[in-house]
Amino acid sequence: MSAVIETSGLGKQYRRTWALRDCTLTVPAGHVVGLVGPNGAGKTTLLRLATGMLAPTRGTITVLGQRPAAGPAQLARVGFVAQDTAVYARMTVADHLRLGAWLNPGWDDDLARQRIGQLALDPKQRAGSLSGGQRAQLALTMAMAKRPELLILDEPVASLDPLARREFLRGLMEAVAEQRLSVLLSSHLVADLERVCDYLIVLVASQVRVAGEVSDLLASHHRLTGPRRRPGTLPAGQEVITESHTDKQSSLLVRTDGPVLDPAWAVTPVSLEDLVLAYMSRASDDTPARRQHLGVAS
């Protein structure tokens, strides 16, 4: 498995607070990777470090084998759509496409025009008067028409209404299918990611809680319900992610590669959302003193 992004001990400090601390992760190539985590997990900081918008305080990050934003060639290989999908309000849609053509040697003008046509955007319209969904689509078009190998999107749909959200993600999926590019997409809404991602990274307080292909994750996690019992009695190879107990009943979310054989359990599959929530709410291995530094909004 080749990686598009590799970080090691990556940290970013703002004055006295750490937006990201000691983050080590690998983003595999050829996937649409969802980066999910609670607000303040360091998602935005991580993505900004990956695009070179920020420089790390500690640790290393390589993107497509190079330092982020190392030069024009490296910049050309990575497309980025930022959180607020900002566009130049005073420039027209056509101006944006011209700007892209001027600044990117690999610019695919046919693709850009085709997408603008599909979206029914008026090229003469000023970008400032576009709706939020249209602005996001324009920003996505800009990022895709430069023909990157890796497309990074930071909560691109967070501020969109459900319809615009669906259309944006559909546009993204079509492009991914045509262009064979790797995508890293962050969100704190699992529902958005479920639709488009085939690989998931759950990031909590700068640490990867779980990472893997969505199908593998769903296949290896189960909800077990049965008479109340202590979790320590589970067979080896079954890792409890979360547990909840009433007087009579226990409900566990476990990870296991093998089948669950104990007939006392009722085994049900878990949804991706449950799985992510389980990992996000799972108690951290970190010491409390260290956790104090984390959880700062990026």
Add this chain to the structure above:
Amino acid sequence: MIRLSMLQFRIQAITAAAALAAFAVLLAATGPHLASTYAADGLDGCHASSSCANLANYFTGSLIRTPYAVLWLLSLGIILLMPAVIGLFWGAPLIARELETGTAAMAWNQSVTRTRWLAVKLSAGVLAAMAVTEALCLMQAWWAAPISQAVADGGSAGGLAQSRFSQLNFATHGVTPLGYAVFAFALGVTAGALIRRTVPAMAVTLAIFAALQVAMPLWVRPNLAAADHVAIPVSSQENLSPAQTGPGGGTFTLYAINLPGQPGAWLLSSGPVNAAGQPVSATPAACASIANTGGVNTGTSQATQGGSGAPATGPAGFIACLGSHGIREAITYQPASRYWRFQWTETAIYLALALALAGYCFLRLSRLS
């Protein structure tokens, strides 16, 4: 990248072009009449003749209550303000607005490094700032040519007839406006990069630039070259301005208006000294009585009295009395010949500051987002 900066710069460029055009129309509409007034006053062909100074004096004096005086002040005021306007409206938003609106994420994720992005933007801005400023200066110089010529011919009447070293003239002529414009632009860009918000960056730019424009002529410019010192005899009222102060005229002041033999020199300070070269302020007893009878303190003009033969009273008599008591006028000055040295030195200082700020911006930009 050059095309991008032109695309982004077009609104500022159109505004600047419109302002320049309005300025040009205003000057073109009034310039010919000013020139014809100059010719009508008989100044056109009299260079270096002795009557020139009188004619020039009449010309500059006659302008003082006309719209030309207002236009003259206005045109210089615009040249003086232009660098600040450039710093505020071109410099401050350059980086700050990209950060503020979030478009930095778009600008810096095209296949162009941030260093190149800034280099092109700074170059374009500096060239435009210099072009606009120089255009203003050239237009003003064309329009004000009759006034400048009259002053060069010895015209000294009225507020328009100022030395080239006066703050108003020095800061609006020669190469200094270019230095100010480039510096103000770089200052605006830097403030924007540091503060990351356009409007506060504009305020800071204005405050710093204005403070420098005050500090420079007051404290820095006079020291850009070692001043010359001279002590001249106290004899003529043409270049000295006496005043009595204190109870009963017991003390006095004596300022030099100009330096004989050094036309256009920049007088930094002047004051009376005794034969030993020590500064004096106590009026010699004999002179106090002369002055008291003449009523120096009334300040009335008695310019003709000095030549009337009889032991004079009033300012002329007072000056003559001071001179006879061994008092000389010590003057610290910069000769007129150093004008261009001052111009280039000050411009170089501003350009060096601008360069340092630009260098800082490049460093800063690599750590911004």
